[in-house]
Amino acid sequence: MNSELNPTRAFWLGHLYCTSAQNMPLSDYAASQALALDDLLAWERRLSVQGLPVPPCCRPARFVAVEVAT
Template identity: 55%
Template sequence: MNHQLTSTQAFWLGHLYHAHSLGLSLSAYAHDQGLRFADLMTWRQRLDVQHISLPPMHRPNRFVAVEVRP
């Protein structure tokens, strides 16, 4: 579905794609850019509800493999 984006939608969508292209989590990206994480997530949800194509979220591994030796 084609949408004519408002300047505000384009602003936040640009940030979402930039975070994805850098391979950063949205929280890390927001911190680096001086944005509020809550604002970034709010706009991600708004754009999703409007069926605007979003980049996948980068989710860093939360667990690492360890080897236990007896």
């Protein structure tokens, strides 16, 4: 697999490093940079499969524990 860093890969990898450094959810970062979240997620997977070091991104919990008061 070709893991050479070309301008397109560098562009998306740079965005992924920014989200990691800012500890910002990908959805918030994508909105703030006028990027499509689907594109950012697809490139995160693509770069990882291609063997490039992808930083860990902030993933907020999808479910939150709720206590019901009676």
